Amino acid sequence: MEHFSVIQSIIRAGLSGDSGAFDKQVVRLRTRLEKAGATKEAATIERLLKAATETKDIKPSRVEVSRARISGEVLTPDTNPPIDRETGASLCQVHFPTGERNVPVYEGRVFETVAGLLEEWSSADALRNVGVEPTRSLLIFGPPGSGKTLTATYIAEQLGLPLVTAKIDGLISSFLGTTARNIANLFDFANRYSCVLLLDEFDALAKVRDDPQEVGEIKRVVNSLLQNLDHRRAFGVTIAITNHDRLLDPAVWRRFETHIHIGEPGTQARTKMIERFLAPLKPEPPIFSIIAYCLEGHSGADLERICVSLKRSLALSGESHDGPGLFHALSAVLSRLPSQDHAPARILASDPEAFISLIANDLDFPLKQAEIGQATGYGQSRVSDIKKSKRHLTLMEAARA
Ligand SMILES: Nc1ncnc2c1ncn2[C@@H]1O[C@H](COP(=O)(O)OP(=O)(O)O)[C@@H](O)[C@H]1O
Ligand SMILES: [Mg+2]
CATH class of the missing domain: 1.20.141 (Chitosanase, subunit A; domain 1)
Incomplete structure (x- = not known):
């Protein structure tokens, strides 16, 4: 039987559990088939090989992050979140780590970025030894439903920290002048406790900016946000999310050390x-x-x-x-x-x-x-x-x- 010697080598490598040798022998078989004119079979093996490497890239992270060393008091379910004083509505929601690892599925590159970020936190001491800090601010952008909020939840879960989620919509009050105060209250809360702050639906800012009646107000809001973001760097991790990256102020972009684009899944x-x-x-x-x-x-x-x-x-x-x-x-x-x-x-x-x-x-x-x-x-x-x-x-x- 043709190619039997290669098949034998594949079986041997497979049984011994040597995945490097296994891959090598499979590549050998593909080449042999190609040379023998069996192009379709060769292409099938090629696709299998490609699929295998791509799946390796998006396998769940095994990086276990030790409880992140972020300053602040411990947030408990009894802690009252800040509220909008006019409406009484909560300015944020708090999700505590559940121990569940709902690992998002990504294309290879996105996965590398997220895993790299978590690795910085698990090796925080090594970074500090050379005078740098782990990344503390992250902007995630991409189309709706691509797993942005899921990613923020996953990161907080991996860091073992509560996730404080604020929708920008909820911060923008219909009462002039109240918005800046809401933002200040939110950041005071997030800075006081050890947590990950998530600013979801950042695009809401852009929406208001398009409204000519609100120009003055939105300028104040953006300024107040920028100041608070700068100040927050000394405290904890901040993640912002937007669907419409182009609508964001360049000054807002600059505030975030890492940008992750989550696109359409391949x-x-x-x-x-x-x-x-x-x-x-x-x-x-x-x-x-x-x-x-x-x-x-x-x-x-x-x-x-x-x-x-x-x-x-x-x-x-x-x-x-x-x-x-x-x-x-x-x-x-x-x-x-x-x-x-x-x-x-x-x-x-x-x-x-x-x-x-x-x-x-x-x-x-x-x-x-x-x-x-x-x-x-x-x-x-x-x-x-x-x-x-x-x-x-x-x-x-x-x-x-
Ligand atoms: N990349 C992904 N991996 C795994 N599940 C996903 C992914 N993207 C979306 N989902 C599923 O869709 C749900 C909604 O995703 P979400 O994170 O809220 O999207 P976004 O915030 O980008 O609009 C998630 O809770 C999850 O069940
Ligand atoms: Mg979302």
Whole structure:
């Protein structure tokens, strides 16, 4: 049998648990296949290798941060948060660490930044020895539902500190002059206790700035914010979040040492999130790739919502909790969603066979015909027939017309 010696080496490396040697032998097999003209198989191995390295990047952090050394009194559930004196509404909400590690799923680079930040805190002494401090201010920006608030919660949880969340909306009072006082009260509170301060929905400032009636007031608010941010550096960690990065004042940007952009999740991240959100269902993994392919362009929050709908649909339809059951449920759920921008989702919503024709003909789609057949319940030979029919082309052309 051709290539058997390489396969043998792969098995040996796999059994001995030597992942370096394992990777090397797999690369060897890919090269051999390529040279033997088996380009499709070689490409499949290439994709598997690529997928494996990308998943490694976004695996949960194992950095355990020792209780952060941030000055301040201990915040307890009995501590009263500051309130807006005119309305009596709380200026912030306090979330205490629960010990739960809801690790967000990111593209490699975002993960590195967050992990790096946590590492600074776990190595705070080493940093102080060379006269620097761990990063204390962070600005997170990106589209809605991308996991920004989740990231702030995760960081506070990892630091073992309560998270004091203030919505800028809530700070801006309808009573002139009260806003600056609200901001001062909020920062006094956050600086007094050992905590992470989260300024969520920073964009609210930009909204008010567009209102010509409020120009004077908003200038005061921005100035007061900047002063408070500068002063806070001596106390604790501050995270600000915004959906609309362009609307932020450059002076606000400069106040933050690190900026993290969380964008739309890529294929690997989508696949991982779908797997997580579909739990406790445990179908064979290939269906995750199909769902991820269909749901390109959706945020993490969207994916979570769609996965909940999938589970509901599956439970009510009485279909099996496996790939084929989920494939039908996905088609049904997509057909109920408002119009889809993404062609594969649109095609699956109206014609599952055309969708199979699409993925079977797409060279970039990672699954082989046999896997598509198994994951969807159509079987390999039916998938092969559908592939030849190219019936997705009519739908694609109809959409273009
Ligand atoms: N990157 C992600 N990883 C894991 N879950 C996510 C991610 N992005 C969004 N979610 C899910 O969507 C929910 C809402 O996300 P959230 O952090 O509030 O988004 P944002 O603050 O960016 O608008 C989260 O609680 C989580 O369940
Ligand atoms: Mg949010």
